[in-house]
Amino acid sequence: MRPRYYTPNEVLAHSTLQDIWISFLGKVYNLTPLCEKYTGDVLLKPIVAEAGKDISHWFDKKTKDIRSHVDPITACTFPYAPHGRFVHIPPPCPRTDWANDFGRPWWKDDSYCIGILSAKTRLIKIINTLTSQENVIQVCSEETMKEIESRYLTWNEHADSYTWKYNGVNLDMNKTLDENDIKDEDEEFYKLSMTDDEFLPAIHLYFNDDLTEA
Structure with missing residues (x-):
């Protein structure tokens, strides 16, 4: 099964303590279960701040x-957490109240990973020739047309x-926009100082009935 791709805006939509997603190194993580497990723990604060x-x-x-640095006092190497120590980061000094029996730290636990962050999103216009309805939607450049169709179900369940x-x-429908020769011309529009939003590729939908050729 292909991994699911997400846009940055989709990740941003999950930014509360009860529903928290983040992304890093090209992948998307749902940390809601982690937050539920450590409810009330002050070490959640830096993570929640980046929801x-x-x-x-x-x-x-x-x-x-996690990036590391050398402590100038102890000369020991520690995880670098400029915004404050967070869950699964060890304390700078030995402590008896820190439980290190959690197994893999959350950033290495693939059970939190839910998909891939799109390296490049695109806006496309979809025109329903039956109803003349037009919708502009943001999609992931890596998605197949079938996956884009799934996004469009919000506006047209059929x-x-x-x-x-x-x-x-x-x-x-099993190929991407680029593979269907719907090229991404954002860079060209940028060079020409043109607004790409005004020149979106238009995909036309034709209803399949007995009089319509597929």
Whole structure:
């Protein structure tokens, strides 16, 4: 099964203590169970403060572990937590009240990982030729048309009853926008100082009935 892709805006929508997502190093994590487990613990504060955001800057990209620093007093290497020590980070000095029997730290626990953060999102316009309804939606560039169709169900629950076309050509629903030759021209618009929002690729939906060719 393909991993699910998420936009930064989707991650941002989950930014409360009762529903907290974060992203780092290209993946999306649901830390709600972690917050429930450590309810009331002050060590949750730095994590909650970053709810809905990307915290890749907390990590060493090579080791994929928390960045470290050398304590100038003890000369020992410790995790670098400039915003305050957080859950599963050991204290700077030996303490008898710190339980280290939690197993894998949360940032190495794949059970919290729910998908991949899109490296590039795109806006596309979907036009229903049956109703003339137009919708502009944000999608992940890595998604197949079938996955984009799933996003569009919010506006049209019968989306799979339509043939999807671009420039009059049927789209392969198992391929991405780029693979269907719907190119991302954001960079070109930027170079030309043009607003890409005004030149969105338009995908036309044709209802499949006895009079409509698929």
